[in-house]
Amino acid sequence: xxxxxxxxxxxxxxxxxxxxxxxxxxxxxxxxxxxxxxxxxxxxxxxxxxxxxxxxxxxxxxxxxxxxxxxxxxxxxxxxxxxxxxxxxxxxxxxxxxxxxxxxxxxxxxxxxxxxxxxxxxxxxxxxxxxxxxxxxxxxxxxxxxxxxxxxxxxxxxxxxxxxxxxxxxxxxxxxxxxxxxxxxxxxxxxxxxxxxxxxxxxxxxxxxxxxxxxxxxxxxxxxxxxxxxxxxxxxxxxxxxxxxxxxxxxxxxxxxxxxxxxxxxxxxxxxxxxxxxxxxxxxxxxxxxxxxxxxxxxxxxxxxxxxxxxxxxxxxxxxxxxxxxxxxxxxxxxxxxxxxxxxxxxxxxxxxxxxxxxxxxxxxxxxxxxxxxxxxxxxxxxxxxxxxxxxxxxxxxxxxxxxxxxxxxxxxxxxxxxxxxxxxxxxxxxxxxxxxxxxxxxxxxxxxxxxxxxxxxxxxxxxxxxxxxxxxxxxxxxxxxxxxxxxxxxxxxxxxxxxxxxxxxxxxxxxxxxxxxxxxxxxxxxxxxxxxxxxxxxxxxxxxxxxxxxxxxxxxxxxxxxxxxxxxxxxxxxxxxxxxxxxxxxxxxxxxxxxxxxxxxx
Numbered sequence: 001x002x003x004x005x006x007x008x009x010x011x012x013x014x015x016x017x018x019x020x021x022x023x024x025x026x027x028x029x030x031x032x033x034x035x036x037x038x039x040x041x042x043x044x045x046x047x048x049x050x051x052x053x054x055x056x057x058x059x060x061x062x063x064x065x066x067x068x069x070x071x072x073x074x075x076x077x078x079x080x081x082x083x084x085x086x087x088x089x090x091x092x093x094x095x096x097x098x099x100x101x102x103x104x105x106x107x108x109x110x111x112x113x114x115x116x117x118x119x120x121x122x123x124x125x126x127x128x129x130x131x132x133x134x135x136x137x138x139x140x141x142x143x144x145x146x147x148x149x150x151x152x153x154x155x156x157x158x159x160x161x162x163x164x165x166x167x168x169x170x171x172x173x174x175x176x177x178x179x180x181x182x183x184x185x186x187x188x189x190x191x192x193x194x195x196x197x198x199x200x201x202x203x204x205x206x207x208x209x210x211x212x213x214x215x216x217x218x219x220x221x222x223x224x225x226x227x228x229x230x231x232x233x234x235x236x237x238x239x240x241x242x243x244x245x246x247x248x249x250x251x252x253x254x255x256x257x258x259x260x261x262x263x264x265x266x267x268x269x270x271x272x273x274x275x276x277x278x279x280x281x282x283x284x285x286x287x288x289x290x291x292x293x294x295x296x297x298x299x300x301x302x303x304x305x306x307x308x309x310x311x312x313x314x315x316x317x318x319x320x321x322x323x324x325x326x327x328x329x330x331x332x333x334x335x336x337x338x339x340x341x342x343x344x345x346x347x348x349x350x351x352x353x354x355x356x357x358x359x360x361x362x363x364x365x366x367x368x369x370x371x372x373x374x375x376x377x378x379x380x381x382x383x384x385x386x387x388x389x390x391x392x393x394x395x396x397x398x399x400x401x402x403x404x405x406x407x408x409x410x411x412x413x414x415x416x417x418x419x420x421x422x423x424x425x426x427x428x429x430x431x432x433x434x435x436x437x438x439x440x441x442x443x444x445x446x447x448x449x450x451x452x453x454x455x456x457x458x459x460x461x462x463x464x465x466x467x468x469x470x471x472x473x474x475x476x477x478x479x480x481x482x483x484x485x486x487x488x489x490x491x492x493x494x495x496x497x498x499x500x501x502x503x504x505x506x507x508x509x510x511x512x513x514x515x516x517x518x519x520x521x522x523x524x525x526x527x528x529x530x531x532x533x534x535x536x537x538x539x540x541x542x543x544x545x546x547x548x549x550x551x552x553x554x555x556x557x558x559x560x561x562x563x564x565x566x567x568x569x570x571x572x573x574x575x576x577x578x579x580x581x582x583x584x585x586x587x588x589x590x591x592x593x594x595x596x597x598x599x600x601x602x603x
Contacts, residue, residue: 027170027203034163034210041214045152045221052225148224152217159213166206173199289345293319294368294379299441303380303387306439307370311417311432315397318370318431320377321407322394326506327361327385328475329354335388337506342367342378354385361385370395388476390436391505401425413505414527414536435536438476477507477534487531487551489513497551499525500536 176192297304305323320342327336334356341347342365349364362383368376380387392411397420399406404424408431412418417432440448475484477498487496489509500507501514503521507529508514515522528551529536535546543550572579596602 024174031167031170038159041217045217048221048225145224148220152220155213155217155220159210159217162206162210162213166203169199169202291341291343291345291348291367293342294366297368297374297376297379299445301381301443302441303382304439304441305377305380305387305390305393306437307375307377307393308434308437309375309431310415310434311430312372313430314400314427315429315431316371316400316403318395318397320365320367320370320393321396322411323365323378324391324393324411324505325363325380325387326389326391327363327382328388329357329359329361329385331359331384332357335506336361336385337391337504338363340365359384363387386440386476387438389507390438393433393436395431396420397429397431399425399427399429401427414500415538435479437479440476477529477536479534481534483529483531483534485531487529495552496531496549498529498531499539500527500529501525 173196176195322339322341322343324337324339327338328334329336332354334354336352336355338350338352340350340363348366349362351360351362353359354361360383363385364381365378366381367378368374370377377393392413394408394411395418396405396407398404399422402422402424404422406420406422406429408418408420408429410416410418412431412433414436415432415434417430419431420429421427422429442448477483483498487498487509488494491512492510495510498507498509499511499514501519501523502525503523504514504517504519506514506517506519508517511525514525525539527536528539530544530547530549530551532549533544533547535544537545569579
């Protein structure tokens with residue numbers, strides 16, 4: 001057995017000695033691991049110190065650049081003001097030579113010199129005090145960093161001395177063990193075993209001490225990082241305060257106030273974690289106040305949403321909980337989709353900027369109680385815009401039998417039946433809306449005609465030009481009135497209808513206009529709007545259901561086009577395969593067999 005000795009005791013039994021070679025190998029392996037860990041830890045410490053130093057230098061550089069930019073901006077503004085004064089008031093300014101003489105006399109005056117000296121002295125004292133304070137703060141931070149670095153070097157030196165001492169003791173222990181093997185005395189082995197136990201205990205204590213030193217080293221590093229992080233947090237808080245102040249100024253200018261965090265709160269937010277999104281959402285929901293439903297509509301400076309019901313089953317009353325509409329800017333005619341709540345006061349109004357002319361568009365929705373004798377869903381109050389189309393409405397109803405509330409699962413759109421189940425009596429509630437109409441009222445309560453609305457809304461020449469180029473441009477669809485350009489657009493000049501697409505619920509003059517809009521989907525239209533009477537109906541290629549208007553223009557093509565083109569063989573193109581079908585080239589009808597009429601059909 002390698003690395004072990006054997007002795008013979010009384011009775012001739014051979015007993016194996018202690019295997020000390022394995023212990024020595026284990027100690028060597030442990031020493032190698034400790035050395036490897038120390039090396040890796042030194043690399044990590046150096047890397048962290050380099051990162052902290054680079055961050056601090058970057059922060060200081062940014063602060064200096066900001067100061068230089070602010071100073072340069074102030075000087076530029078002063079220079080611009082002086083130049084503007086000279087340009088605007090040049091004829092009123094005195095003669096330059098006279099002004100220079102007067103200025104020289106004033107400067108040479110003793111009182112003026114004394115005042116200038118006092119001002120310069122006060123400014124110099126303020127500048128020296130400011131930079132002295134900054135220098136003092138920087139020196140304090142440097143002293144603290146030097147103190148921590150000194151503690152760190154002392155701890156490292158103490159740890160290195162302990163390791164050297166441990167290595168010497170291990171070498172001495174190895175020599176004693178080799179000497180013991182040579183002598184072979186039983187008492188010496190016993191003494192050596194006791195000494196080995198003591199050394200193992202001492203080694204365990206040394207390892208605990210080294211672990212304690214490592215913890216101290218980590219604590220010092222954390223303290224250095226904390227000091228650096230605190231300085232960075234203060235700088236970040238100041239920067240955030242400046243940015244938030246600028247955002248609030250912009251928001252006030254746009255007419256929408258945004259409340260932000262204070263600088264101290266942001267500094268705390270940098271050091272701590274934010275609350276979860278679910279908790280904030282719950283707290284927001286708890287603050288929602290229910291919206292009061294109007295029993296009767298008010299006709300004064302507003303727009304009413306009126307519904308023609310095709311189906312009204314087992315529903316006592318209904319209320320619009322959410323409505324999605326299309327707003328059009330009064331200045332440029334650009335359309336915007338808005339969703340307004342009919343349940344909570346916090347979400348029944350909206351304010352946003354127009355995508356084209358950046359005008360603030362404000363809209364508010366007030367729901368009205370809906371029943372069999374009242375078809376007004378709600379009232380819209382708008383500013384700098386108008387409602388041009390209702391896309392979909394979500395309802396909740398009251399059961400006719402048990403007066404229990406029931407929420408309709410799907411939003412209501414034109415000509416689609418929506419249902420809800422009463423959770424008390426289990427009866428079905430059903431609604432189906434054939435059309436959504438918009439009726440506007442002025443200050444006297446009279447209905448505004450489309451001409452009056454256009455006169456009040458389309459006052460800008462750019463908006464009129466846009467409406468001529470693109471037929472949509474904020475037009476309000478009203479049943480019985482024609483669409484712009486009778487429904488035609490620049491793409492489909494002979495199509496006198498609009499298409500309503502199921503993906504976005506919006507109406508467009510043609511599929512090309514739909515593809516050019518913000519809707520990213522490409523689907524077929526399911527409903528069309530007549531260009532003469534604005535009657536909405538299912539898709540067809542025939543006449544309008546309400547007025548009989550032919551929504552497709554006459555074709556001037558010289559081709560067959562599946563029966564929709566020309567059917568006159570004389571004007572039909574010679575490239576069309578139906579040109580000479582049934583007649584000769586001279587126009588005479590071809591001879592056909594009459595045998596089937598005499599003898600019957602062929603069997």
